[in-house]
Amino acid sequence: MPAKTDSALLFGTPQHMGPVEMKTFFNRRTFIKQTGALTTGLSCSLNGVGVHASESPAISKSDFASLRKHLRGQLIQQGDPDYDVVSRVFYWNPAIASKPVAVVRCEHEQDVVRGVDFARSHDLEVAVRSGGHSYSAMGSCDGLVIDVSPLKRIDVDPKNRVVRAQAGALSGEVARVAGGYGLAPVLGQCRGVSAIGVTLGGGLSWLSGLYGACCDNLVSATLVTAEGKTLDVDDESDPELLWGLRGAGANFGVATSFEAKVHEIGSVLAGEVHFAVKDAKAVLRGFREIMHESPDCFQATLNLTSGERGLFVSMCHTGAERDADQMLKKIRAIAPPIREAVGRQSFAALAERAPATDSGKGPSPAFRGIQTVYRDRFTDEIIDVYVEQLLGGTPDVVMGLSHYMHGQVCRVDPTATAFPHRREHSIHLRASFSWSDPLLTESKLAWGEQWRDALRDESNERIYANYQTYETAAGSPSVFAQNHARLLALKQKHDPTNFFHRNANIAAGRSL
Numbered sequence: 001m002p003a004k005t006d007s008a009l010l011f012g013t014p015q016h017m018g019p020v021e022m023k024t025f026f027n028r029r030t031f032i033k034q035t036g037a038l039t040t041g042l043s044c045s046l047n048g049v050g051v052h053a054s055e056s057p058a059i060s061k062s063d064f065a066s067l068r069k070h071l072r073g074q075l076i077q078q079g080d081p082d083y084d085v086v087s088r089v090f091y092w093n094p095a096i097a098s099k100p101v102a103v104v105r106c107e108h109e110q111d112v113v114r115g116v117d118f119a120r121s122h123d124l125e126v127a128v129r130s131g132g133h134s135y136s137a138m139g140s141c142d143g144l145v146i147d148v149s150p151l152k153r154i155d156v157d158p159k160n161r162v163v164r165a166q167a168g169a170l171s172g173e174v175a176r177v178a179g180g181y182g183l184a185p186v187l188g189q190c191r192g193v194s195a196i197g198v199t200l201g202g203g204l205s206w207l208s209g210l211y212g213a214c215c216d217n218l219v220s221a222t223l224v225t226a227e228g229k230t231l232d233v234d235d236e237s238d239p240e241l242l243w244g245l246r247g248a249g250a251n252f253g254v255a256t257s258f259e260a261k262v263h264e265i266g267s268v269l270a271g272e273v274h275f276a277v278k279d280a281k282a283v284l285r286g287f288r289e290i291m292h293e294s295p296d297c298f299q300a301t302l303n304l305t306s307g308e309r310g311l312f313v314s315m316c317h318t319g320a321e322r323d324a325d326q327m328l329k330k331i332r333a334i335a336p337p338i339r340e341a342v343g344r345q346s347f348a349a350l351a352e353r354a355p356a357t358d359s360g361k362g363p364s365p366a367f368r369g370i371q372t373v374y375r376d377r378f379t380d381e382i383i384d385v386y387v388e389q390l391l392g393g394t395p396d397v398v399m400g401l402s403h404y405m406h407g408q409v410c411r412v413d414p415t416a417t418a419f420p421h422r423r424e425h426s427i428h429l430r431a432s433f434s435w436s437d438p439l440l441t442e443s444k445l446a447w448g449e450q451w452r453d454a455l456r457d458e459s460n461e462r463i464y465a466n467y468q469t470y471e472t473a474a475g476s477p478s479v480f481a482q483n484h485a486r487l488l489a490l491k492q493k494h495d496p497t498n499f500f501h502r503n504a505n506i507a508a509g510r511s512l
């Protein structure tokens with residue numbers, strides 16, 4: 001097993017930095033102060049990968065005025081009224097605190113081309129943002145943010161069972177439109193995750209047991225490359241690039257729209273069953289048993305917090321009513337339920353609902369952090385760590401076990417798409433936490449690292465692109481496994497300067 005890096009937290013860490021640089025890296029500002037690398041307006045190279053300057057002094061007011069004139073959407077700069085809102089992403093905290101030079105809010109696909117051309121010609125680092133839900137805040141940077149979230153058009157072709165959507169469409173929005181035709185997309189479980197963002201990173205859905213990963217359902221995409229060219233990518237025009245988009249997609253350009261398969265889904269049995277914290281061990285064990293033998297048409301997530309929401313299983317059963325009721329009975333038998341909100345509903349109603357992990361009460365927390373670990377097996381040791389952390393933890397912490405891997409997603413060969421981590425009975429672990437006092441940042445992030453390290457030894461240093469919160473000594477092969485060499489060649493062909501590096505980066509710790 002490769003050695004761990006000492007300080008592997010990715011928040012605010014340029015992914016093109018290798019393990020050596022990452023050891024000394026805590027926060028982007030510290031790095032800038034230490035090296036001066038990002039303030040010179042020049043490109044430099046770490047590990048043979050281009051680093052783009054973030055605060056280029058060479059950009060004049062008239063350059064920005066010209067960009068603004070040619071955009072259909074807005075150009076938002078520091079000092080503009082909306083700047084503070086648009087410069088933030090979901091997992092935002094003082095350690096990542098990037099300050100974009102400007103944000104292009106794309107109202108037309110040509111705005112993406114103009115943003116890419118502007119960033120390239122002014123040597124600005126670029127971040128691409130759609131839903132803003134990246135665990136490692138990749139949707140922001142100190143240079144130019146190309147924000148595709150206003151691109152919202154969604155069309156369904158019911159005859160061919162395909163949805164065509166622009167890049168700003170969120171998972172919940174696509175589910176709502178497809179639901180109007182009795183169809184369902186294979187997209188994120190949280191309504192706010194963008195459809196394209198989750199798909200380009202692989203994508204695990206309520207429906208993955210039946211229909212595979214989100215990326216297995218991707219049919220085509222329109223992509224703006226680092227050179228500002230627009231490519232229509234499908235199995236005929238460029239099968240190799242389509243293969244790469246299915247799991248490593250953010251590396252190759254900005255997708256402005258895409259097509260994906262949708263599936264006929266009737267009503268589902270879905271909702272939450274809550275349990276008392278004192279029953280944590282029994283709930284974890286019972287959940288494991290249920291997941292171990294779950295049918296393709298079932299998926300569930302277990303969330304645990306010492307806060308008022310306690311422990312809750314969120315479930316979705318798309319099969320026959322009788323089988324679904326049987327499954328609910330099994331969940332209720334794990335331990336005495338203290339509350340329940342489960343019912344038959346349309347798939348769209350489930351997909352559009354606020355996530356159960358979001359209490360919906362009061363203003364959002366000022367700062368958020370998250371850590372994740374991918375494990376081959378749901379072991380007793382995981383249960384012990386969860387129980388221990390739950391009993392000693394603070395109410396802001398929510399630990400989760402999600403996407404228990406089974407069914408169709410595991411039947412697809414790991415090399416059939418760029419997304420390789422498809423082992424049956426593997427599971428994704430997560431701990432998210434929030435705080436409001438900036439002085440707590442260091443201790444909160446340190447808690448997250450400790451939690452991760454308690455579980456990481458058995459992870460075989462594998463990382464799922466969409467849940468990347470740290471980097472291993474091996475770098476990007478941890479994310480792309482046996483597909484890595486093929487992806488490096490594709491990256492070399494389509495983005496040899498690593499212009500698009502705010503992502504689960506193929507070149508992390510590697511030379512192109």
Ligand SMILES: Cc1cc2nc3c(=O)[nH]c(=O)nc-3n(C[C@H](O)[C@H](O)[C@H](O)COP(=O)(O)OP(=O)(O)OC[C@H]3O[C@@H](n4cnc5c(N)ncnc54)[C@H](O)[C@@H]3O)c2cc1C
Pocket residue numbers: 089090127128129130131132133134135137138139148167187188189190192193194196197198199200201202203204205249250251253254255256355466467502503504
């Ligand atoms: C609450 C929550 C729930 C989640 N649920 C799931 C889930 O059920 N299943 C799952 O697999 N993952 C899930 N995720 C992870 C999620 O899939 C990834 O974080 C995903 O990358 C988010 O995409 P986004 O567009 O919303 O985020 P952003 O932060 O906008 O982007 C994330 C990454 O995708 C790239 N990207 C975004 N749009 C484009 C584009 N148009 N073209 C090229 N690159 C682009 C960005 O550059 C960045 O690297 C969840 C995350 C959160 C925070």
